Amino acid sequence: MMANVLLSNGFEAIKTAGLFIMLIYIAMLIMFGVHFLLLASQGLNPIKYAKKAFPVWLFAFSSRSSLGTLPMTTSTLQNKFGVNSAIANFVASIGTTTG
Incomplete structure (x- = not known):
């Protein structure tokens, strides 16, 4: 399946998907940070x-x-x-x- 995507769309499709996954992980880290700030603001x-x-x-x-x-x-x-x-x-x- 990956080979088919790579052959039909080139490496750009894989690069775009990788960027999307990386941005999801960054967003999750930001949300963990917000969550921890809220906990700390309540004295926990x-x-x-x-x-x-x-x-x-x-x-x-x-x-x-x-x-x-x-x-x-x-x-x-x-x-x-x-x-x-x-x-x-x-x-x-x-x-x-x-x-």
């Missing part, structure tokens, strides 16, 4: 937050399934962040369906 330690949330992030990024991470997300919210069970289930479900 972004490093501690990231350490607690990292297993869920890793699973979510590797599985590419929001619904598949729902049980792990609710468990982490309850056990590591101390969120009430009803709130954790509600928030995780809303976050899963709305992105």
Whole structure:
């Protein structure tokens, strides 16, 4: 498939796709930065937050399934962040369906 794209459109198509992917990763890093700034502005330690949330992030990024991470997300919210069970289930479900 890549060879077909390369032969029909030249290297420019691959270069454009690579640039697009790079820009997506840059946008994700910016959003992580904004998220961490919001946490810090509320008196929370972004490093501690990231350490607690990292297993869920890793699973979510590797599985590419929001619904598949729902049980792990609710468990982490309850056990590591101390969120009430009803709130954790509600928030995780809303976050899963709305992105």
